[in-house]
Amino acid sequence: MSATKSSNIHWHGANVTQSERESILGQKGAVIWLTGLSASGKSTIARRAEQLLLERGVATYVLDGDNIRFGLNKDLGFAPADRTENIRRIGEVGKLFADACVITLTAFISPYRADRDKVRELMPAGSFFEVYVHAPIEVCEARDPKGLYKKARAGQIPEFTGISAPYEEPAAAELVLRTGDIDVDGCAMALVNHLVEKGFIPAASV
Amino acid sequence: MSATKSSNIHWHGANVTQSERESILGQKGAVIWLTGLSASGKSTIARRAEQLLLERGVATYVLDGDNIRFGLNKDLGFAPADRTENIRRIGEVGKLFADACVITLTAFISPYRADRDKVRELMPAGSFFEVYVHAPIEVCEARDPKGLYKKARAGQIPEFTGISAPYEEPAAAELVLRTGDIDVDGCAMALVNHLVEKGFIPAASV
Numbered sequence: 001m002s003a004t005k006s007s008n009i010h011w012h013g014a015n016v017t018q019s020e021r022e023s024i025l026g027q028k029g030a031v032i033w034l035t036g037l038s039a040s041g042k043s044t045i046a047r048r049a050e051q052l053l054l055e056r057g058v059a060t061y062v063l064d065g066d067n068i069r070f071g072l073n074k075d076l077g078f079a080p081a082d083r084t085e086n087i088r089r090i091g092e093v094g095k096l097f098a099d100a101c102v103i104t105l106t107a108f109i110s111p112y113r114a115d116r117d118k119v120r121e122l123m124p125a126g127s128f129f130e131v132y133v134h135a136p137i138e139v140c141e142a143r144d145p146k147g148l149y150k151k152a153r154a155g156q157i158p159e160f161t162g163i164s165a166p167y168e169e170p171a172a173a174e175l176v177l178r179t180g181d182i183d184v185d186g187c188a189m190a191l192v193n194h195l196v197e198k199g200f201i202p203a204a205s206v
Numbered sequence: 207m208s209a210t211k212s213s214n215i216h217w218h219g220a221n222v223t224q225s226e227r228e229s230i231l232g233q234k235g236a237v238i239w240l241t242g243l244s245a246s247g248k249s250t251i252a253r254r255a256e257q258l259l260l261e262r263g264v265a266t267y268v269l270d271g272d273n274i275r276f277g278l279n280k281d282l283g284f285a286p287a288d289r290t291e292n293i294r295r296i297g298e299v300g301k302l303f304a305d306a307c308v309i310t311l312t313a314f315i316s317p318y319r320a321d322r323d324k325v326r327e328l329m330p331a332g333s334f335f336e337v338y339v340h341a342p343i344e345v346c347e348a349r350d351p352k353g354l355y356k357k358a359r360a361g362q363i364p365e366f367t368g369i370s371a372p373y374e375e376p377a378a379a380e381l382v383l384r385t386g387d388i389d390v391d392g393c394a395m396a397l398v399n400h401l402v403e404k405g406f407i408p409a410a411s412v
Contacts (some may be wrong), residue, residue: 016256016257016260020260021209021260025265047221048314050221054222054226055233059265061302061306067302067305071301071302072295072298074304075268089295091304092278093278096267096269096273096278096303097302097303097306100267102306102308118396138327187323193267
């Protein structure tokens with residue numbers, strides 16, 4: 001077959017539309033953006049929600065420090081400009097995952113309101129859910145699973161959110177999960193129910 | 207419920223294992239890395255393969271210039287260091303998608319062998335497929351859908367791959383698709399069949 005001929009026959013396929021993709025996969029993409037202090041429970045809630053979603057056959061993925069800070073963002077530090085670029089890239093990756101119809105949970109302190117708002121603006125309207133994972137700092141500090149608060153109090157970690165760097169609370173989060181009052185299953189179920197209510201995933205078959 | 211109590215009851219969920227995720231979703235994640243000259247057919251093949259995969263119910267996603275250069279990598283230019291960082295980030299994102307069990311197709315010229323090899327090294331063994339989308343440069347230049355070769359010949363685009371910048375051919379690509387000889391459906395089907403043969407997606411039900 002000549003090159004000229006091959007360039008005539010079906011050499012430009014139409015793209016899949018987003019509604020075709022959603023229909024085939026049986027779900028719509030979204031970014032569930034968990035924000036809150038260190039040890040407030042973000043990653044634990046995200047991992048539990050991931051389990052619940054997969055048990056329903058929903059394609060889902062968690063972006064957190066473990067898979068981002070040592071990979072995509074390993075060139076970034078913790079100065080304000082780097083923190084902003086960190087969140088920007090995570091937002092862009094979340095947008096790609098949501099475009100692929102994956103329910104995407106992100107678990108980052110993301111202390112600056114402006115950074116979170118920029119991610120919201122990136123996303124198609126209604127597909128970004130800001131979730132404030134809230135616990136009083138005394139509760140987080142008492143948990144301190146990695147000993148970070150202890151180090152921060154000892155001055156060994158500069159610019160530690162809640163101690164020596166600000167955390168800007170969400171002004172209008174879609175959900176607030178108070179992890180001092182509700183256990184991890186309750187928080188994770190609240191996320192799943194929210195996705196069902198908003199029509200992103202089907203209700204569980206009985 | 208007191209904070210102390212809530213931190214005792216199931217506040218650390220086990221993570222989903224990769225084999226559990228694969229079993230639930232019925233597919234394994236992979237990165238199909240299409241490399242080749244401008245207008246060799248990378249994006250067209252990727253989009254057609256995406257259609258074929260979705261028709262089978264397979265979760266898949268294409269990363270290409272349209273969704274990367276104006277988003278995640280909008281801060282990068284075309285100097286060698288920026289090209290390398292461009293490919294590094296795409297590789298890291300592809301790794302995340304594959305970890306989510308999505309069949310991930312990437313369509314970038316990616317002219318440097320070292321950059322492509324670094325992506326291969328990032329990925330779990332056997333889940334990276336380098337696909338050389340090959341057409342003689344005369345064929346690509348005759349297609350020239352965006353008029354880029356014309357501009358490059360006129361000296362209006364510096365460092366244009368194949369004209370004024372090198373393209374380093376793959377030394378050991380998993381597949382070579384000769385788009386001067388095979389049409390887009392044939393190329394896309396070759397990718398799908400390769401995924402079936404390697405056990406990443408089920409054979410089509412008859």
